[in-house]
Amino acid sequence: MITFEEAEIRSRIIKAMAHPVRLMAIDLLKEGEKSFSSLNDMFDLDKSTVSKHLLVLKEAGILSSRKEGADMIYRLEVPCVTDFFGCVTAVIESNVKRQQVCLCKR
């Protein structure tokens, strides 16, 4: 059984992933490094918003970044986070099976 302190640390890392834009950024970076501008182009959002999302992932230790000329290059530091998604898919499938598609509405 885990302590509340451990649970708190874990929850911060999970929370960092708990946003569609950040999940997509992780998904895009799983193939390899990408520049900020190429990531930014994938979203119909202000660049400051994208920058802040990437910062959240960086502070969680999931991404790293480095300057290269005028560009900022982002990199997935812990690729196993994409294994997460297999299980999330299992949850979604389990929901569909039980007709409990509550997460699809809203």
Add this chain to the structure above:
Amino acid sequence: MITFEEAEIRSRIIKAMAHPVRLMAIDLLKEGEKSFSSLNDMFDLDKSTVSKHLLVLKEAGILSSRKEGADMIYRLEVPCVTDFFGCVTAVIESNVKRQQVCLCKR
């Protein structure tokens, strides 16, 4: 590459796990079913607060519950979510290795 809609559905499930109390509840339930009151006893929180956290997990499809006499029994529906934690631990260890312990403060 995943769509924004897919990322949104995934993020709702991940968000459901992104709270220390809910992580602890999942951890407690991975050994088997538990009653509401035994879960509630683990937290120094109002029972209504605990009830609402369990509801969040239920709505995500991660837990289920059933009435048994006067008790409410909670059950982990998708045990693979605990595999999540292995990767989260990997992120934490990677952070420590890189002295990037930013998540431990705050």
Add this chain to the structure above:
DNA sequence: TCGCTTGTTGGTATAGTTGCCAACAAGCCA
């Protein structure tokens, strides 16, 4: 049936998140 136990729901105050705009900082190149 009446009261007791058990858990959920409603209401509300506070705290945290998200997104935009504007302003700034750091490189690059003419």
Add this chain to the structure above:
DNA sequence: TGGCTTGTTGGCAACTATACCAACAAGCGA
């Protein structure tokens, strides 16, 4: 150096999440 490109930071408004208390609903047993 001056201007251009690129990304980050600060400030603000709208929205969401969390926790408490109070009230309610559903079973159980005397």
